[in-house]
Amino acid sequence: MNPEITLLTNSITMIWLVLTAALVFFMQAGFAMVEIGLTRAKSASNIIMKNLMDFAVGAIIYWAVGWAIMYGGLKEFFLMPDIPGKGALFQSWMFQVVFAATAATIVSGAMAERTKFTAYLVYSLFISGLIYPVSGHWIWGDGWLSRLGFHDFAGSTVVHSVGGWAALTGAMILGARKGKYVKVGQEVAVKAIPGHNMPLAALGVFILWFGWYGFNAGSTLDGTSSYIALVAVNTTLAGAAGAIGAMITSWFLFGKPDPSMSLNGALAGLVGITAGCLVASTTGAVIIGFIAGIIVVFSVRFIDHVLHIDDPVGAVSVHGICGVWGTLAVGLFATGRREGVTDIRGLFYGGGWHQLIVQFIGVAVVFFWVVATTVVLYMGLKWVTGLRVSEEDELLGLDISEHNAESYYGFQIFQNQ
């Protein structure tokens, strides 16, 4: 190719990836707002600290070891050596670090209002430095799952399921917030602990959706790709269909269209299309998103009412369960018409069962990897630093007990729960 054209192409891609990395970074704000909105006022500053620090700690450890494990060689710890002409390496790191941080911060919501801050800091180190990079290497770093033909375009499994499963084991090992599941005789009564600020939760979801255009469209990894617009269109349609799916499902189940479930539904649709936003058609994106919106409502109900696992924001359902759905959906909805990028074809487009089986293998492998490593991590933390705050501290709220601070100074907010 003409060297001038190559230079121009590389420049456009450089700008595209740094810009979309910034969009994905902004999703940290979205996660923080969703989590604060859906929990109680007495722990809001603790949530801010967790969301700030899982990025801060995660970025440093991803610089030190994470990126090297996932993409580089082991010689590239600390992005060493600092020699000219490494623009492509920095471009890759910048775009990938925000994905690592997304996986890490998903867990915060499921473990909200009862986790020891020190334990959370240590957790952040391990997920961004080891757990996420290893499974990420298998799928995105030219590891064995990618060679098997496993397709996860922007990370339904690599990012969202990893975060979702770590959230599941975390919430299980921690136990529920006090007063969430009350034993009445032989029965366990499920109590609602309403979030304290629905407008903040909604703002968070809109910020996440905004950031998702970077997340998915940026994952083309090519600023001159002709598929950028298709990916963005699919992302939009799936988010919209997810919100509608969850709204209808909640309307049907609860008698009224539920705001926080509909917000979860938009996220569920976005998580669902993340794996298949390149290979699915626009019709496929609508179906994938809509089904994700239905799944998320039933999943939240099931985890709460049947499993009695306390997940205040629905992180396990949105990211874990819908991440699985999105990844499997690639094996169903891949059109096989993405010349020059990938030729995978799903069951519904005459590709047979092969791709679906490969997708299933990837989903299962990541599930076992994350569950095994996080159970060891949380049990270890429980033993070393303690994972959960004392009952007194939990009642008082983590703002005061963990940070000696208050989130709404001057407002008379009393917590009686």
Next chain:
Amino acid sequence: MKLIIAYIQPQKLNSVKQELYREEVYKMSITNALGCGQQKGYKKSYRGVDIEVNLLKKVRIEIAVNDNFVERTVEAIIRGARTGEIGDGKIFILNIEETIRIRNGDRGGIAIG
């Protein structure tokens, strides 16, 4: 007829309610209150600077009961709210001259229950 007024720690309201329920005391009014007693307040910090918080958040419970219910109500509040630390709160008992149920004009002990 007595009016029982108790000031307790906000985070103890739930256990007090449970204890009252067990003693078949179902009626109460709850308000948020700020106050201080022997505990005198606590120190909090904002950006590294100490803030002395003098008025603490408390919850005020008011329960009107007939005389034969006074002791068990008081016992229940104590069981629910007591930690043994300074700041657990206080209970006051006042005489009630008259009680009237607005709905049907009932007066006296029958209007309380």
